[in-house]
Amino acid sequence: MRKAFLVFSITILSITAILIYINWKFSFLLLIFIPLILMGLYDMYQSKHTIKRNFPLLGRMRYLLESMGPEMRQYFIETDTEGKPFNRLQRSMVYARSKKETDMEPFGTQLNTYKAGYEWINHSVRAISFQTVNTKPLVKIGSSQCTKPYEASMFNISAMSYGSLSKNAIIALNEGAKKGGFFHNTGEGGLSPYHLQGGDVVWNIGTGYFSCRNFDGTFNPDEFEKRAILENVKMIEIKFSQGAKPGHGGILPKEKVTDEIAAIRLVNKGHDIISPPTHSAFTTPLELMDFIKLLRRKSGGKPIGIKICIGNKSEFIGICKAMVETKTYLDFITVDGGEGGTGAAPPEYSDHVGMPLRDALAFVYDCLNGFGIKDQIKIIASGKVISGFDIIRNLSIGADLCNSARGMMFALGCIQALECHSNTCPTGVATQNPKLTKGLVPEEKSIRVARFQHETVKSAVDLMASAGLDHPDKVDRTVVSTRIDASHVKTFYEIYPELDKGCLLNENTIPKEFSIFWKKANANQF
Secondary structure, X not given: OHHHHHHHHHHHHHHHHHHHHXXXXXXXXXXXXXXXXXXXXXXXXXXXOHHXXXXXXXXXXXXXXXXXXXXXXXXXXOOOOOOXXXXXHHHHHHHHHHOOOOOOOOOOOOOXXXXXXXXXXXXXXXXXXXXXXXXXXXXXXXXXXXXXXXXXXXXXXXXXXXXXXXXXXXHHHHHHHHHHXXXXXXXXXXXXXXXXXXXXXXXXXXXXXXXXXXXXXXXXXXXXXXXXOOOOEEEEEEEOOOOOOOOOOEEEOHHHOOHHHHHHHOOOOOOOEEEXXXXXXXXXXXXXXXXXXXXXXXXXXXXXXXXXXXXXXXXXXXXXXXXXHHOOOOOEEEEEOOOOOOOOOOHXXXXXXXXXXXXXXXXXXXXXXXXXXXXXXXXXXXXXXXXXXXXXXXXXXXXXEXXXXXXXXXXXXXXXXXXXXXXXXXXXXXXXXXXXXXOOOHHHHHHHHHHHHHHHHHHHHHHHHHOOOOOHHHOOOOOEEEEEEOOEEEEHHHHOOOOOOOHHHOHHHOOHHHHHHHHHOEOOEO
């Protein structure tokens, strides 16, 4: 093939020379053929790509087609129900709700209702009129030790950092939260001015302690207090792990670290910004309790919670034991499922690390109930939540409210281009490139974020009313059924039998399936 390219090149140049000799106007052909021949010669002698070396110039088509693959599949090959992580039906629903267009589905479901995993609401013959139910139910977050409890919407913006998302995206999200009356989680990238556009904020503090750190990466209580007492900051969330890459920490590539981002995060510019996999402010569950008390005091009594993707069960039970032992309670726990999203993560972590959301929700709820402290603590579910049904399903397992990240990104205009990690996001959502971010207009997109949230909550309340329930607190594990196989169906109550309240306080009443983890759990060590 290499010889063939040389023969082809010589032939083309010869024919071009003859044409130019006949008429000089054919000189433009040199502008076309000479660059192509030079590219082919480069391909022949480079050593990185075998295909291009063996098939000069022609081999480049392989890489061009491969780069076009995701778009070709999304727009021309995938059916409405096949796309991943979110299919076209799901994306179209978010787009329609954010634009306040009709989201009705004609002709019937496209889902296979006899396929294992299909789920549905168990509606009631005593369904309640939608008009009689509160369409904006609020959930009070705050234990008996919290002096400034917060009333949250049942559907909010999940953790996404400035730096991972663009300035315009963060402004649009926060202004959308303000318009709709729900909260906006900052993500672990620190508290930026763009999070303070008037919307309620949950300040997420990860292992890097961004916006509240010393330059050596340790926690700085004075910097924390300076920001935690701001009026817009309603709650503080200590991030243990996120579902897409639990136990891994985070990386913001140096290409995305501007002077502004470095100042916001209290870091030095010029290198990748690393979030360690573990916290340095505490090393045991008991030390965590001291840290919670410190944050509560420095914030003026605001709700303090944690975000965690469940891994080793005994470690979470150890946190519960520490709460009971010290009588220090978290105000909320955000449970992030292994199916949660991220800007970038190693595939093994995204695919095979961390407990999926439903199993994690059931475990966390049962632990808190088993230790008799669920009344003190609210559970927030996070992980592929974009529809009213997603909300009700999570509430039925044990959540009190839900967060969404990628759903809110769709409302901003995200097209699932899968370029979040490359700084080339075509919609200006997950990039710091000013040429791309200028296309995202916060004034317009904030309205779409508020609409999507409103319509999704409205849908969840409508489903709840169809089940004969007038308040989210009444949604239990009997409300949703799932198909196990072609001939077997179970409710979540049957799949996840609830533990008796207080049964984990006494070694004699611990259920068998919890016994080994309970024995391993220790308040003095993770």
